[in-house]
Amino acid sequence: KEDEEEESKEEDNGPRQNRASKRKTLQRKNNDGKMAEKGVSRKRERDKKTSTKEQKDSENKEKKTNKEKGKEKENKEKKERRSSTPSTSNSSDEESLSEEELAMLMEQVEQKKKLISTMRNKPWRMAKKLSMLREAQAFVEKFEGALGKGKGKKLYAYKMMMAKKWVKFKRDFDNFKTQCIPWEMKIKEVESHFGSSVASYFIFLRWMYGVNLVLFGLIFGLVIIPEVLMGMPYGSMPRKTVPRAEQATAMDFSVLWDFEGYIKYSALFYGYYNNQRTIGWLKYRLPMAYFMVGISVFGYSLMVVIRSMARNANESTGEGDDENFVFSWKMFTSWDYLIGNPETADNKFASITTSFKESIVDEQESNKDENIHLRRFLRVLANVLIICCLCGSGYLIYFVVKRSQTFSKMQNIGWYERNEVEIVMSLLGMFCPPLFETIAALENYHPRIGLKWQLGRIFALFLGNLYTFLLALMDDVNEKLAEEDVLKNLTQWTLLSHHNSSTGNGSTATPPPLDPADVPRGPCWETTVGIEFVRLTVSDILVTFVTILVGDFIRACFVRFVNYCWCWDLEAGFPSYAEFDISGNVLGLVFNQGMIWMGSFYAPGLVGINVLRLLTSMYFQCWAVMSSNVPHERVFKASKSNNFYMGLLLLILFLSLLPVAYTIMSLPPSFDCGPFSGKKRMYEVIQETIELDFPVFVAKIFSYVANPGLIIPAILLMVLAIYYLNAVSEAYQRANAELKKKMQMLREEEKNKRNNKASTNSAMQDLEDLFKPNTKNENQPKQVEDKKIEPPNKTSPTGKQGKVAAEDVSPINGRRGVALTPPLHVLVTRPPMPGVRTPYPGQARPGPYPQGPVPWRGRGHPRY
């Protein structure tokens, strides 16, 4: 619709200025001629489309069309006829167009469309882009109707209309989507104050929130809500009732705070669920759903993490360890263009200066390795110290968890004894990282490497703690399993004796059912594990928030206000303001997520808690950062470490998958609680479903598939595939390295030649002199042309059609957010070497100039 309007506007322009319109039609004619030329030489262009640089192409195009202007004149008459017909009437020109011309026209329309979609990737001025866009749209609008014949025409028009509608819809949808992304402004604000590294943490947090929201939806929608709506109500059976002994205190806050009492017997934990095969009028298979959701939580997380890792890997073109461009990168990419805060800018200036100085010093004494023995000794010492720390913390946790088991058997224990495990773990998490940092100062690594080491060590600490915790918990579980056997008999006996006692009275009435609160019950280790995870998560949340409040906010307040009456400068001196600890925060987030993954099978409500946590910490940390933190002394960029974080997340995901898989496959579920009670193993629920709910042949197929005879070959096949792919990628890498080496050699060779042979040098000089006038000759007409075309452009947009024809090459087809087409491997496998690249076909200049060793020399650069 808009296009039509625009067209009509354009046509209004026509009669208004007679003289201008005359010129316009002339231009249009020329323009169409050029386009036809282009249609002829389209094949060559297509070859060129593989080229990465669009500017070059458009430039080439311009040159070529200039060159072919002469030929064009001969064809003019023919073209005139053609170009006049469609402009006068759209409907009656069918007959006048031959098949060939039609195809050509179609091609042009396609090209225009491509131009429209890639307009935003062109390095042109906005005014030019706008007018080009209008041109292209008008062209498409005008000639689209002329395409297609007879019956096909209507269909074509319809298709075009639908395509247009689709584009519009997609754009609206995109607009909608960007509006749906939360906290964009908040993050941008943080970004402008603290640089992109701090913002990357918040983006990570937001991503995490999205993932957790999906997990939350899965678990709530498929497990908790069906259970609450359709399952048996609270109090109807033993596993859904608080035992008699606990009922008095079940609503006390101190009990609820420990996730005992009513919370323990709620849908938030594993034990509440019934092992009934189907519930409600929907015949919803809850145990099956529980199992499948537990699996798909892991499946979905794995998929998302791996996908985003792969995307990151695709995006980061940098082989970071390419040592070729140390100084260049420092020079051109060290400024963070997102910084909008004078303090941050000061820090950035300082860090850039120091980094320059560092690399200059490195350069000056690159081969000077003084006292390598001392350094080695110090590094070994530091590692030994850190391993000692790790072992110590692991043992401490094991000890504490063991002790807590004895505590739990005792009566009336204090608050500290109850929460000892959580307190010790939080304290370790708080004090070990700074300790590691102090030790790492011994090693004297480059800060970037140092940061990685530090991250790895903290990761090892957390992981060790988590796994000792798990092992201790496993001991606990085994103990409970033994206990369960005893209790199972007891329960049966109780029920039996109750039955007997009531029938023994001689009454014929059915015995009054035993109150569910009175039935003795097993320890239900799954719920215990779930409670343990929930407690750990909650205490972690509290510790994080309190640390931020005390360590950042109170400290900032103290520094800010006590500074007026203190003997030294607090702001610049000792306490000063806190920095935002990116690595620590990211690791905390990653570990928290690991806990959620592990615990969500035993405590479905845990994901809900985590969603709340992420939501609050988003606002809270944003506020804390903006109010009480100062930018980093060494501002480093986040782009590189991002995949590192994702890798950690993947590792954690894998490690948290292990214990859950172990319990599912090889531990017997509790006999009187949870959706799998009564089965030998949890996974039997699948076999049951297949046997009872599917036709027989499915069960048969399943039994065949589950046969080890089939699984082992499948695994073998996968291993072989991995091996093969690995070999292929290695081969690529080798080829890559080879090419790199070749390039390096070529450069060296050329450099040597240049330095050594004066004669060559002078020859080159001559060449340069030859090329220079040539460059000017090429550039000047273009500029003249530009100037010629610019003025009419202001009065009528049509004046630019010449330019449209000239530069209508779009080797890229990226829409919003899509990177340019040349993928990484194209760049890598065919590195642009000065001597190897073939010159473009349109590039061949008349005259005796050789395509010398410096083929890029004579080329001008695209102008607008």
Added chain:
Amino acid sequence: MGNKQTIFTPEQLDAYQDCTFFTRKEILRLFYRYRDLAPQLVPLDYTDKPDVTLPYELIGSMPELKDNPFRQRIAEVFSEDGEGNMTLDDFLDMFSVMSEMAPRDLKAYYAFKIYDFNNDDYICKSDLEKTVNKLTRNELTPEEVTLACNKVIDEADLDNDGKLSLEDFQHMIIRAPDFL
């Protein structure tokens, strides 16, 4: 959604969306940012394309650019007259290229223009020296600056002409891990 806005016609907005990496809302937001720089100069009605340019002093005082050592160059490169005075179109252009959606090739092209201080289509030694000095606020000694510049030429200059052409620059910068 927002049919009440009368700053642009729908056609203009669509055209801007085609020419930049922004959505409708972002374009409007950018327009308000532009207008806030000089409310008395910029009209609230852009449907008839008023010819308004804001001087560099106003553009350079934006918080996005205020602390950037290359702010003058950026404004110069993106402005129509090369002096840093910007129309709304130039303004949108600048932010479009700077946005995270813009492809690296486009960014590399404009980055080259920005670092090319004397507009000769090559980054030569004097350009490099200016860059280093701007980045470090003149805190390096002249020898250090020369050394750094020589190293850059040494590393990135593929055709050995003692200055960096656009090809050299793109070849180098596309591989940089930190290049946005």
